[in-house]
Amino acid sequence: MLQVKNLIKKYGKHLAVDxxxxxxxxxxxxxxxxxxxxGKSTTMKCIVGxxxxxxxxxxxxxxxxxxxEAKRFFSYIPETPYVYDLLTVREHLQFIAQAYGVTDWKEKGEQLLDTYDLIDKADKLGRDLSKGMRxxxxxxxxxxxxPKVLFFDEPMIGLDPKAIKNTKRIFANLKEAGKTIxxxxxxxxxxxxxxxRIMIMKDGKILGNDTIANLKRQFVSPENESLEDIFLELTKDARD
Incomplete structure (x- = not known):
């Protein structure tokens, strides 16, 4: 569904994706x-154009x-959410429905608003929303x-615990429906x-690309027992 081959992104002499x-x-x-x-966000922004x-x-x-044709396949959720100041929450859904030619959007839209506790915020303007609500x-x-493919860039930042739990549940449902995330x-x-599967990036390169179980088999030692330990070991000299 997604193929990335030999992707390079340079900013002047700096190699952001290698x-x-x-x-x-x-x-x-x-x-x-x-x-x-x-290089995570740079990679994703290159993918979505x-x-x-x-x-x-x-x-x-x-x-x-x-x-x-490709743009019809995917949706992208950026790290910093952008909304239109003068559109209400419900009008955002209407705008997306019209842009993508979704005719029967209202019922699904209400279900999504309910999932994220936005029903009572449906008539609020974008400029009046908190970062979490955005x-x-x-x-x-x-x-x-x-969409068939979804790209989430730091999706949990700014969400409350209930929204995080619901987002993880939605991920599971999307996976069951054959979507790619x-x-x-x-x-x-x-x-x-x-x-x-997990891909671990450091300095623009992918150092590990495998299931969590296989990564643990490859890198687990008495000092590295968890995915967090493996991550910290592989990226210990990476710049913050």
Missing amino acids: DVSFSLDGGEVVGLLGPNGA LLRKTSGEITIGGHDHLSV QKVSICCALLPD LVSTHLIDSVETIAD
């Missing part, structure tokens, strides 16, 4: 872990990632068109229980 290659299949939840500055890659190939659903609106808008984060516990 020849990264990986693929994601349908029905798979993959966690992209790394400390701040590892918000940053122009220096070189490499990216396809989504067999289409070039910048094509209209994050919830962003997730609702991403889920509404029923890439979650970028530096919060290990936010993906450890839901990810089929």
Whole structure:
């Protein structure tokens, strides 16, 4: 569903993403872990087309990632949620429904608002929402068109415990429905229980790419017993 081949992103002489290659299949939840500055968000922004890659190939659903066909396949939830100041919460859903040609959106939209405790905020303007509520609106808008691939960049930051629990449950439901999910984060516990596979980034490179069980078999020692221990060992010299 997603193919990334030899992705390179440079900022001047700085190599932010260094020849990264990986693929994601349908029905798979993959966690992209790394400390701040590892290249996680840059990689994801290159995939969704918000940053122009220096070189490499990216396809989504067999289409070039910048094509209209590819954009129909995915939704992207950024680390910093953006909402329109003068649209209400419900109008955000209506806007997304119209943009993606979703005709029967109202029932699903209400279900999403209910899941994230936004029913009583449905008529609030975007400019009046807290960061946490903006994050919830962003997730609702991403889920509404029923995309085949979802990219979450630090999705749990700013969410309350109930919203985090519901988001993890939604991940499980999406996986069962055959959706593909890439979650970028530096919060290990936010993906450890839901990810089929973990990719660990350091200084623009992917150092580990395997199931949690296999990573533990490869790297576990008396000092490294948990995924957190493995993560810290692989990234111990990474810049914050």
